[in-house]
Amino acid sequence: xxxxxxxxxxxxxxxxxxxxxxxxxxxxxxxxxxxxxxxxxxxxxxxxxxxxxxxxxxxxx
Amino acid sequence: xxxxxxxxxxxxxxxxxxxxxxxxxxxxxxxxxxxxxxxxxxxxxxxxxxxxxxxxxxxxxxxxxxxxxxxxxxxxxxxxxxxxxxxxxxxxxxxxxxxxxxxxxxxxxxxxxxxxxxxxxxxxxxxxxxxxxxxxxxxxxxxxxxxxxxxxxxxxxxxxxxxxxxxxxxxxxxxxxxxxxxxxxxxxxxxxxxxxxxxxxxxxxxxxxxxxxxxxxxxxxxxxxxxxxxxxxxxxxxxxxxxxxxxxxxxxxxxxxxxxxxxxxxxxxxxxxxxxxxxxxxxxxxxxxxxxxxxxxxxxxxxxxxxxxxxxxxxxxxxxxxxxxxxxxxxxxxxxxxxxxxxxxxxxxxxxxxxxxxxxxxxxxxxxxxxxxxxxxxxxxxxxxxxxxxxxxxxxxxxxxxxxxxxxxxxxxxxxxxxxxxxxxxxxxxxxxxxxxxxxxxxxxxxxxxxxxxxxxxxxxxxxxxxxxxxxxxxxx
Numbered sequence: 126x127x128x129x130x131x132x133x134x135x136x137x138x139x140x141x142x143x144x145x146x147x148x149x150x151x152x153x154x155x156x157x158x159x160x161x162x163x164x165x166x167x168x169x170x171x172x173x174x175x176x177x178x179x180x181x182x183x184x185x186x
Numbered sequence: 187x188x189x190x191x192x193x194x195x196x197x198x199x200x201x202x203x204x205x206x207x208x209x210x211x212x213x214x215x216x217x218x219x220x221x222x223x224x225x226x227x228x229x230x231x232x233x234x235x236x237x238x239x240x241x242x243x244x245x246x247x248x249x250x251x252x253x254x255x256x257x258x259x260x261x262x263x264x265x266x267x268x269x270x271x272x273x274x275x276x277x278x279x280x281x282x283x284x285x286x287x288x289x290x291x292x293x294x295x296x297x298x299x300x301x302x303x304x305x306x307x308x309x310x311x312x313x314x315x316x317x318x319x320x321x322x323x324x325x326x327x328x329x330x331x332x333x334x335x336x337x338x339x340x341x342x343x344x345x346x347x348x349x350x351x352x353x354x355x356x357x358x359x360x361x362x363x364x365x366x367x368x369x370x371x372x373x374x375x376x377x378x379x380x381x382x383x384x385x386x387x388x389x390x391x392x393x394x395x396x397x398x399x400x401x402x403x404x405x406x407x408x409x410x411x412x413x414x415x416x417x418x419x420x421x422x423x424x425x426x427x428x429x430x431x432x433x434x435x436x437x438x439x440x441x442x443x444x445x446x447x448x449x450x451x452x453x454x455x456x457x458x459x460x461x462x463x464x465x466x467x468x469x470x471x472x473x474x475x476x477x478x479x480x481x482x483x484x485x486x487x488x489x490x491x492x493x494x495x496x497x498x499x500x501x502x503x504x505x506x507x508x509x510x511x512x513x514x515x516x517x518x519x520x521x522x523x524x525x526x527x528x529x530x531x532x533x534x535x536x537x538x539x540x541x542x543x544x545x546x547x548x549x550x551x552x553x554x555x556x557x558x559x560x561x562x563x564x565x566x567x568x569x570x571x572x573x574x575x576x577x578x579x580x581x582x583x584x585x586x587x588x589x590x591x592x593x594x595x596x597x598x599x600x601x602x603x604x605x606x607x608x609x610x611x612x613x614x615x616x617x618x619x620x621x622x623x624x625x626x627x628x629x630x631x632x633x634x635x636x637x638x639x640x641x642x643x644x645x646x647x648x649x650x651x652x653x654x655x656x657x658x659x660x661x662x663x
Contacts, residue, residue: 129544143543145529150536157537158544161513165549168506169556178554179405179561 126166129158197222198361199657202418203445205364206264209256216256216267219364220249220311223269227313227362233343236357238274238286238334240314245269248311255309264421264445266309271363273351274315275322275400276302276409285400287320288333288530289523299398300430301367301409308425313363316353322369323402323516324350324534326597327590331532336586339381340658341624345583346596348381350374354412355382359658365413365422369399371406372508373578373602376614376629379412381583381596383616383625383653385644386412387419388602390635391609392437394423395430403515404435405554406508406606415654416615416644420444423637442638448645453489455643457482458571460601461494463580465501468599470580477617477626478577484650485575485643495574497604498563507560508603510545510553517542557607564608568633573643576601578614578629582622601629611637615644616653625653 129137134155138146146154197205197219208214224242231237252267272278275285277295284290302312317337328336328346337352339345340360347355351368355378358366368375370388379386387410394409401407411422424444430436459482462470486492497504517524517539524531524539531539568574579600584592605612612631619625632640648654 134544137544141543142525143528147529150529153533153537154540154544157540161510161541161544161549164506164509165546165552167502168510168549168552169503170552171555171559176555176558178551179558180554 126162129155129162131155134158198226200364201415202264202268202364202413202421203415205268206421209267210261212256216249216252216311219267220245220269220313223313223362223364230360231362233338234340234356234360234362235317235335235337236353236360236362237271237314238317238353239282241281241312245311245313252309252311262309265305265425267311268364269311269313270305270365270367271313271316271353271357272302272367273318273322273354273369275318275369276367277398277400278302278312278315281315283315283400285321286318286332286334287535289527291333295398297398300395300432301426302398304425310425316351316357316366318352319350320532320535321402321520322350322374322400323371323538325537326594327534328586328593329533339583341383342622344585344587345624346381346586346593348377348579348583348596351378351412354378355384358382358384358412358414365411365418368410368412369402370408370410370606371402371512372606373597373600375410375412376578376602376612377597377600379614380579380627381625384412384414385416385419385613385615385648386410387423387611387613387637387640388605389423389427389637390611392435393441393635393637394426395433395436397430397432401519403512405511405515408606416641416648417445417448420448420641439635441635444638444641447638448642450642451488452485452643452646455490455572455639457485457490457492457643458495458567458574459492460496460574460576463497463501463576463601465580465599465601468580468595470577471582471620471626473582473618473620473626474577474580478575478628480651481575481617481628481647484647488646488650493571495567495571498567499560501601501604503556504560504604504607507553507557507607510549511557513538513541514545514550517545561608564604564610565634568610568631573639574631576629576631578602578627582620582624582626605631610634611640613640613644615647618653619656
């Protein structure tokens with residue numbers, strides 16, 4: 126797993142229309158992205174595919 | 187900076203409960219009470235910065251109406267004529283609601299949040315919109331980059347209030363509001379309550395409508411009061427609770443009135459105690475550790491049975507799940523603002539939005555799946571006792587001049603978010619003061635929908651201790 130670089134993040138941001146990034150803000154975004162990757166990967170995966178998410182949606186009671 | 191000096195014996199010292207009795211018996215006019223709070227705001231809020239918008243004329247007009255109604259024998263109940271403040275992420279019709287953001291400075295909602303509607307129906311009088319971290323959220327840091335200066339801790343003006351309901355915490359402690367409404371996604375009611383020495387309750391998810399509160403994270407957000415006493419919190423929560431069809435998460439279930447049974451004591455209750463939440467890298471302050479031990483001693487002396495308990499999963503699991511869900515949902519809610527005006531946001535909000543911008547859907551769903559498991563574990567634990575008692579914030583409020591990590595640790599090294607993940611009612615209560623005079627805190631957690639027992643335990647502890655007799659010192663002006 127490689128880390129996000131500023132260059133890769135600038136390309137990603139541009140692809141999704143983020144137009145106001147200064148060099149300092151791009152740096153902040155890259156830092157965030159790397160923290161998010163690490164945190165997301167550390168979330169335990171449920172063993173069974175039948176372990177559904179905690180929904181907020183349901184039928185009428 | 188000097189601590190504030192609060193004159194004793196003033197109307198702003200009264201609890202909601204005490205003021206309500208005086209108003210009901212016509213010994214106190216809401217006009218005098220509102221004027222006392224507006225005077226206090228004028229005298230101290232330039233320093234405390236609890237409000238970002240004061241509605242003095244509206245409040246005086248509402249007080250005149252309340253006074254006339256009560257004189258005519260139409261007393262509505264214990265909140266009639268009681269002045270309060272609301273975090274500026276609650277929509278108020280025709281009144282700017284900007285959540286302390288440069289991005290929303292021109293935002294004037296067309297309708298009132300359900301909580302505002304309910305409090306108005308109960309006769310409460312809105313004094314103004316309270317300071318907050320931007321959009322009612324943050325990363326625990328304070329960056330002095332918002333259009334309003336941060337609220338100050340009335341116990342020591344150089345210290346944090348805790349967030350994100352910063353003004354809510356500051357106002358009740360400084361006597362600029364009799365009670366305040368906050369919102370709580372990962373501790374934002376309970377952390378300011380902890381820092382400012384208040385009693386603040388995050389109710390069960392779905393008990394209090396969030397409709398008209400600027401959403402932060404749909405599946406973690408809760409709304410509730412910060413008060414000086416547990417009894418006040420019970421009174422306010424009674425007015426707020428109940429089904430709202432405009433909030434998809436609002437529960438359709440009756441609730442037990444809270445204030446009536448609050449004096450029932452704790453004899454026979456089983457209190458599970460978590461002394462060490464095992465937050466990695468964190469050591470609880472001596473004052474906060476002593477506060478928990480004091481609470482245990484008092485509850486045991488009052489007849490509760492104390493049993494040891496521990497969190498069923500590593501603390502880091504709850505934190506990760508909260509972060510990932512929060513990033514993803516917040517970004518989905520505020521995507522347009524971020525994409526168009528993210529550069530105008532403060533550092534903390536922008537960081538959160540950036541995190542959501544880069545989050546993978548698979549990680550978000552994994553967090554939602556794991557959340558169900560974590561919540562079930564907490565539910566089993568809470569159901570094995572009557573309430574849990576554990577440290578809330580591990581530290582007393584840091585100073586603005588402290589190292590950035592120390593400041594962020596006030597939020598990060600707390601157990602509050604565990605009960606946003608699980609949805610259980612959780613209340614921060616004052617357990618004393620450290621050597622600097624800053625409040626310590628403990629957290630009481632109850633079974634789903636059992637706010638009544640949480641409030642009863644809090645009230646029992648509160649009335650057996652002397653902490654409520656101590657107020658911040660506010661210089662006479």
